[in-house]
Amino acid sequence: MNRSSIATHLILICGALFMTLPVWVAFATSTHAPETILREGLQIWPGGHFLETYNEVLFVEGGVMKKVTATTMLKNSLILGIGFAVGKVVISMLAAYAIVYFRFRLAVPLFWIIFMTLLLPLEVRIIPSYKVVADMGMLDTHAGLIIPLIASATGTFFFRQFFRSVPDELLEAARLDGATSWGFFIDILVPLSKTMIAAILIIMFVVGWNQYLWPLIMTTKEENYTLVIGIKQIYQVLNEGGELPQFQKAFALTILATLPPVLVVLIFQNWFVKGLVESEK
Amino acid sequence: MKRVQYEHSPIPYLFVAPQIIIIVIFFLWPAAQAVYQSFLLEDAFGLSSQFVWFRNYSDTILSGAWLQAAWFTMIFSFLVTFLSLGLALLLAVKANEVIQGASTYKTLLMWAYAIAPPVAGLMGNLMFNPLIGDLYGFMNAVGFDFDHKLDPVDAGFVVVLISVWKQVSVNFIFFLSGLQGIPKSVQEAALMDCKSSFRRFWTITFPLLAPTTFFLMVINITYAFFETFGIIDTTTQGAPGGATTTLVFKVFQDGFRGADIGGSSAQSVVLMLLVLALTVIQFRFIEKKVHY
Numbered sequence: 157m158n159r160s161s162i163a164t165h166l167i168l169i170c171g172a173l174f175m176t177l178p179v180w181v182a183f184a185t186s187t188h189a190p191e192t193i194l195r196e197g198l199q200i201w202p203g204g205h206f207l208e209t210y211n212e213v214l215f216v217e218g219g220v221m222k223k224v225t226a227t228t229m230l231k232n233s234l235i236l237g238i239g240f241a242v243g244k245v246v247i248s249m250l251a252a253y254a255i256v257y258f259r260f261r262l263a264v265p266l267f268w269i270i271f272m273t274l275l276l277p278l279e280v281r282i283i284p285s286y287k288v289v290a291d292m293g294m295l296d297t298h299a300g301l302i303i304p305l306i307a308s309a310t311g312t313f314f315f316r317q318f319f320r321s322v323p324d325e326l327l328e329a330a331r332l333d334g335a336t337s338w339g340f341f342i343d344i345l346v347p348l349s350k351t352m353i354a355a356i357l358i359i360m361f362v363v364g365w366n367q368y369l370w371p372l373i374m375t376t377k378e379e380n381y382t383l384v385i386g387i388k389q390i391y392q393v394l395n396e397g398g399e400l401p402q403f404q405k406a407f408a409l410t411i412l413a414t415l416p417p418v419l420v421v422l423i424f425q426n427w428f429v430k431g432l433v434e435s436e437k
Numbered sequence: 438m439k440r441v442q443y444e445h446s447p448i449p450y451l452f453v454a455p456q457i458i459i460i461v462i463f464f465l466w467p468a469a470q471a472v473y474q475s476f477l478l479e480d481a482f483g484l485s486s487q488f489v490w491f492r493n494y495s496d497t498i499l500s501g502a503w504l505q506a507a508w509f510t511m512i513f514s515f516l517v518t519f520l521s522l523g524l525a526l527l528l529a530v531k532a533n534e535v536i537q538g539a540s541t542y543k544t545l546l547m548w549a550y551a552i553a554p555p556v557a558g559l560m561g562n563l564m565f566n567p568l569i570g571d572l573y574g575f576m577n578a579v580g581f582d583f584d585h586k587l588d589p590v591d592a593g594f595v596v597v598l599i600s601v602w603k604q605v606s607v608n609f610i611f612f613l614s615g616l617q618g619i620p621k622s623v624q625e626a627a628l629m630d631c632k633s634s635f636r637r638f639w640t641i642t643f644p645l646l647a648p649t650t651f652f653l654m655v656i657n658i659t660y661a662f663f664e665t666f667g668i669i670d671t672t673t674q675g676a677p678g679g680a681t682t683t684l685v686f687k688v689f690q691d692g693f694r695g696a697d698i699g700g701s702s703a704q705s706v707v708l709m710l711l712v713l714a715l716t717v718i719q720f721r722f723i724e725k726k727v728h729y
Contacts, residue, residue: 160634164531165538171528172545175605179552182560185569198564198571251456258449266453273460274716276468279663279685280708283692283701284467284474304463307456337448366553368667373693384667387559391671394566403569410556410563417551425544432550432607433614 179414186210186407193403205404213408220405221389224378226412233365233382233416239302240364241357248311249349253341255312256319257327273309278370286373296380301371305364311356314435318352319345355431358424362417383413468709475702493703497691503704506682513597513683514661521601522653525608526646530638532609533616543613550606554664558671561599565672585673589680592673596681599672600665607660608653615649616642655719662711684708 181198188203213226220226254260255267278285285304294300322345330340346353371385381389390406421428475493477486497503532542549557564570565585576583576591585591619642627641643650666685669675675682675690682690684704692701 254449254452281467284470
């Protein structure tokens with residue numbers, strides 16, 4: 157190895173440590189007893205309290221929150237992540253299909269309405285959105301949590317782009333065979349889009365799982381918390397002080413909230429990168 | 438446009454309906470409400486309201502607190518964008534150069550994409566916690582009089598550090614895919630013409646990455662404005678004295694905690710205009726493609 161390639165590796169190793177070490181330290185610290193953490197600070201090596209901490213956080217009521225366990229929050233996070241991803245894909249595929257394959261009068265204005273969602277991130281309409289959902293009686297429901305989030309301009313553009321690249325002959329052939337518009341969509345377009353769908357599902361699962369502001373104002377009852385919202389509660393408990401701060405549980409919760417989306421990204425790495433790079437273009 | 442299409446029928450409306458209904462109910466209607474409420478002044482009990490033209494705008498936006506938040510958001514966005522892009526570009530160029538261990542590096546550098554901003558915020562918060570956080574101890578040990586609970590600059594440092602950390606991986610992924618898209622022939626030609634890898638980077642590679650960089654700049658500014666809410670909310674909460682309050686955090690604070698609907702709505706409308714400007718810039722340049 158020459159000198160410049162050693163420097164290259166050195167830079168990369170520093171970068172990798174910078175990105176990885178904080179999470180490792182969080183994990184290692186979560187496996188120690190609260191007294192140890194308080195006495196010695198953050199830990200770089202795992203300790204002997206792994207089972208104890210995670211068992212209490214995951215299964216014991218009152219372990220982290222007052223009533224719910226991290227298992228319940230995990231379930232809520234999964235519902236949000238999967239509902240968000242599936243909802244976005246279904247809704248944007250349908251809309252993209254209509255826009256690409258049909259000639260209809262309102263196509264252009266409807267396209268612009270979809271485009272406008274890019275201009276209206278949740279943050280700029282947060283209070284009225286909350287009111288709408290509250291008026292519809294959908295606070296603290298899965299539907300209220302997921303449905304307002306699933307409109308997607310980027311998803312629609314992505315599938316629109318893809319459908320345009322599908323050869324016209326396919327539709328001609330399908331029509332000769334007497335396929336209805338729905339049949340063509342389900343039997344031909346959806347199977348053709350399999351890889352695209354998988355890539356978008358993976359990205360959107362991660363994005364959905366990580367939603368923060370919307371669930372934060374939408375959920376008032378503990379049993380509806382997602383893990384990411386649990387983080388906020390832990391933050392408040394730690395700030396209030398009290399007896400012995402349960403830092404190991406706070407760290408354990410950050411690890412639990414991180415693990416599922418990280419696993420998804422690692423397992424489906426290639427699809428994930430493809431989906432991210434292509435859907436944002 | 439497709440050459441072959443289905444003719445007029447009600448069917449396409451059924452296909453777009455779910456998307457459009459959601460957009461109208463949860464996007465357009467609330468946005469219109471925000472604009473409407475920004476012109477109203479409600480009494481303390483929310484029983485009556487009065488049309489006050491632009492008073493909410495002049496009251497909130499000319500207030501010291503809003504200007505402070507706007508100023509902080511500008512500096513914050515600049516630092517986060519500049520630092521996370523710079524770091525990601527460096528790492529992507531190096532990861533594109535190495536042969537041994539390339540895929541391991543790639544995985545280690547991109548996986549943090551999956552971590553939610555508030556989770557990163559809480560982790561960082563704990564690490565800077567004076568009771569246990571070794572980063573807090575370290576900053577003081579190396580000679581800074583470090584206290585992010587009291588000192589605005591230190592608080593800003595913590596928020597910027599966590600926000601940059603969280604954003605490096607996205608930028609890295611896009612830069613790396615941009616670098617891999619540069620044709621081998623161009624790279625080989627550059628290698629023959631120019632020995633210095635430093636000059637080769639600035640004269641050949643970087644200009645070719647310009648479209649990616651520009652696109653990422655817009656993404657990063659948007660991130661710094663909006664998505665860092667989760668980080669601020671789990672670290673400083675805008676303290677000390679509003680020194681780390683971003684514009685989005687202030688909308689949330691005034692609207693939900695302060696129950697100042699009119700003022701919060703006026704701030705929302707200003708943010709809408711800002712997003713509009715960013716989107717216009719983005720589409721303008723993407724159409725032209727940034728080229729030297």
